[in-house]
Amino acid sequence: MKFRTAANFCITLLIITIFSSSAYAWARHDLMTSEVVRDLGWLDKFGNMTVTEYLYDDPTVSQIKIQYYNKEYKELLPDEFYNHALYEKRKFFNGSPVGDSISAKQLLADFSDEPDWELDQNLELSWMQAFSGESQGYRHMYYPALSFHMPMGGWPQGQTPERAQHFYDLAKTSFENGDTYWGFRFLARSLHYVQDMSQPYHTRQFYWEFINLKDPFYGTIQTIKNYHFVYESYIGNLFRLEQQGEMPKTLISAVRYSLPVEVESPESLVKYVARRSYWQSSNTMQTSIGFFGESYMGPGAVSMSTEDFFYSIRRGDPAAKAFEQDVERRLTLFGKATKSFLEFARRDLKLDEYKS
Numbered sequence: 001m002k003f004r005t006a007a008n009f010c011i012t013l014l015i016i017t018i019f020s021s022s023a024y025a026w027a028r029h030d031l032m033t034s035e036v037v038r039d040l041g042w043l044d045k046f047g048n049m050t051v052t053e054y055l056y057d058d059p060t061v062s063q064i065k066i067q068y069y070n071k072e073y074k075e076l077l078p079d080e081f082y083n084h085a086l087y088e089k090r091k092f093f094n095g096s097p098v099g100d101s102i103s104a105k106q107l108l109a110d111f112s113d114e115p116d117w118e119l120d121q122n123l124e125l126s127w128m129q130a131f132s133g134e135s136q137g138y139r140h141m142y143y144p145a146l147s148f149h150m151p152m153g154g155w156p157q158g159q160t161p162e163r164a165q166h167f168y169d170l171a172k173t174s175f176e177n178g179d180t181y182w183g184f185r186f187l188a189r190s191l192h193y194v195q196d197m198s199q200p201y202h203t204r205q206f207y208w209e210f211i212n213l214k215d216p217f218y219g220t221i222q223t224i225k226n227y228h229f230v231y232e233s234y235i236g237n238l239f240r241l242e243q244q245g246e247m248p249k250t251l252i253s254a255v256r257y258s259l260p261v262e263v264e265s266p267e268s269l270v271k272y273v274a275r276r277s278y279w280q281s282s283n284t285m286q287t288s289i290g291f292f293g294e295s296y297m298g299p300g301a302v303s304m305s306t307e308d309f310f311y312s313i314r315r316g317d318p319a320a321k322a323f324e325q326d327v328e329r330r331l332t333l334f335g336k337a338t339k340s341f342l343e344f345a346r347r348d349l350k351l352d353e354y355k356s
Ligand SMILES: [Zn+2]
Pocket: 024, 025, 026, 115, 116, 140, 192, 196
């Protein structure tokens, strides 16, 4: 009995330690969002908004300095491969200084990445955050009801629905006050959480094929991290190359030609996207193993090299095709989530009647 208690304790400690890594979901919300908003003509009315200062009091986020523009903004070159999860976080956004102007399309793209900066870091939210990558992970990952996960399998876990609703409510207040800039900026933040749910690794904590028999604890968790990170970086870089005209626009098409669904609230949209994403996650994980290969199986940390990336994007074998098909489905879900959210905001906030 004593042994079992001690063993359970050790396992729990190990799992807590291992799950406490940061994750960012999609590496480039900005690029993907820019392709969705491109087709939304109603946003053109908000082509010239004045950037206003942040005058809101939001005690639920880390108190960080608000950024309006990025002096160091530089897009990667077509021959570069940037490992988003492992390198020091770079901010890919342009923005505009206070007093200058910006379009809603640009703003939504730029700041759909904002919640991945520091907003949700170093917060005490729940004892369960240790199982989801600390406070940031606990807000950006959501394991739907009836799914298997630690520590409370079966129960929904994570704050993503609430966070999407929180920023949507702030957007509503801003528009009511006539603050269009912050209205859209809060919408961009809210949108981020909805979009995160289309990344299957953010709705599923565990997949049986990732079990590492040689090292069941560290090996298994490192394996999950390896595949999660290579998945995000690979797609982020490939998407950029498509925009730069270096690759056929397969992922761009998937994002753009998706159809919206009827939405009740941002909170319910997050849950809807998370459920769909979770149901399809076995296929994502299986095709990830098939495509990236077994070298990403732990216990060591493995990441993609530049050579391997440029070789992999030109592969046409069955494993590459199966993976590509699955990624297209995920990005279609991303596009669907984004369009559904913005269409809901347009109607609910009566943005067509809004005097910009
Ligand atoms: Zn995120």
